[in-house]
Amino acid sequence: MSRRVGIEKINIYGTSMFLDQKKLAVARGKDPEKVVSDFLIDTRSLNPPWEDTVTMAANAAKKVMEGIDPEEIGMLIVGTEGSVDFGKPISTNIMGALGLHNNIRNYETKHACYSGVAAMDPAVSWVASGFNHGKKALVIATDFSREHLDTKEEFVMGGTAAAMIISDNPEVLELEMNKRGTWSTDIYDTFRPTALAEVGNNEVSLYSYMDALEGSYIDYCKKAGKEIDFEKEFRYNLYHTPFPGIAFQGHRTLLNKDREVRLKKKEIQADFDKRVMPGLQLSRRIGSTYGCSNFVGLAALLSGDAPVDEGDRISLFAYGSGAIGEFYSGILQKNSRKIVKDMKIHETFDQRRECSVEEYEMVEKLRNTYVENANFKPDFSILDDHYKKHYEGKGLLVLKEVKDYYRTYEWS
Structure with a gap:
């Protein structure tokens, strides 16, 4: 008899800030109603400079791991087209941040926007094969856009992370x-x-x-x-x-x-x-x-x-x-339905900070200066102390420092 395999738990992390699409349209001289109706986007996610694909992934996974013994995880695969390193996979950063054990297979997948499903497929096959030895897989997709200020692509940017437990107990979706x-x-x-x-x-x-x-x-x-x-x-x-x-x-x-x-x-x-x-x-x-x-x-x-x-x-x-x-x-x-609703995804989205168009432009320009920068510390004081209000004491992973390209992360 074939083994049932699929998604046991799932969570979405939508970053901590957003930009209203209509306000952006007005600032760019566009019809706000047409922009929203054409793209079906009301708001877009926006990252502060202390968040990247690693932090987003870990923040999505932390909640999905609640109630699961880390020893139960035998595989970690992360799909992204926004990795922070061309050699070291971000799955290793996430493994360390989540405190997963050493006897785990981990790697990163890349194929543009297919990367998330590219990560899920081998995890599903691994569980179905029986070679998982009773273990589960943690699969994460995480990505955000680059800076596209005042371009036609600007209205279809965003960013988010999704974390899933793949197992032979598919309580959410059997594939x-x-x-x-x-x-x-x-x-x-x-x-x-x-x-x-x-x-x-x-x-x-x-x-x-x-x-x-x-x-x-x-x-x-x-x-x-x-x-x-x-x-x-x-x-x-x-x-x-x-x-x-x-x-x-x-x-x-x-x-x-x-x-x-x-x-x-x-x-x-x-x-x-x-x-x-x-x-x-x-x-x-x-x-x-x-x-x-x-x-x-x-x-x-x-x-x-x-x-x-x-x-x-x-x-x-x-x-x-x-x-x-x-x-x-x-x-x-x-x-x-109950499993997903218990994640309180919409409630988490409701807590995001709205940024003005001017703040959005400032953040995007600042984030650009950090890309491939060998040494920097994110400015945690910007946006009216958004870090203190949204992160401090909340147990979210943030990028603390980059020194000689070495990245240091910590839980807030």
Whole structure:
């Protein structure tokens, strides 16, 4: 009998600050209503200079590790395209910060926004194989944008981290391992050629996204070995969200696939509102979710008010520039909603500090001076002592100092 494998627990960390999208639009001379409706982003996450992909990952994982003996973790995989070192994986920093034991396999994965699912897949296979010897895997996706002040890309930036426990006790989502479709190609759509640059062609990226979605879905149907009615097979659909608005275009693509008569926009919108929008409620508060997209969508679906039932099948589509698409599915479990709601993700988001456009610009420029800087200490006094108010005594991991490139982290 095959082993049940999937997500046992999940948590999302949305950083400690945010920027209102409408206020940014006004500052840039754009129509605020159109900006929000086009991208489906209300606010975007923003990091203070003492947070990076390591701190975000650890802060997401700390809560998901509550009630779990560190000795139970046998594997730690971290997916990111925003690593702080080209050799040393951030999984080692996180392992040390969380106090995990030494007899653990740990490494970092990279494939643009696919990195999170690229981290999850081997953990799932490891547990399913039985070679885990009863251990669980801790999988984390963590990323944030680079500085894009006063550019057209500025409205689709963000940052977040997602942490999950993968085990043979999938109390949140059981993954259907025999149903997984993939599609790959060699393309330059969006990429990061240096530690500072984040560049690409948005139009090429959009077409590649749709090609990968359709191609991986076709492969999924082949793997399932049966005819699939897209509208009836899945209760909810979660898409990769470099910005939430792209999910509508993706959903339209699959709804109209193989139809002789294409659906009207009103019909597509109704189905989108019912089966996709519930999974976008957190990404609308984050902005770009990078490799965390599928996991942010799952957490949003289960922490919201949409009706979910045990046994509901959901689809998930992951995409990574360069490029790869993966379409897969899972079954919601009896306690899935309670487990996610107990993480109090929305309540944590509510505690974030709103930054003005001027503060946002200052923070982004300051963060840039730290990149590949051999020696610096983050300025903890900025933003009206935001550190003291939001971090001090709260037990959050922060970057304390970089000295001769050695990074020192500590719990606040």
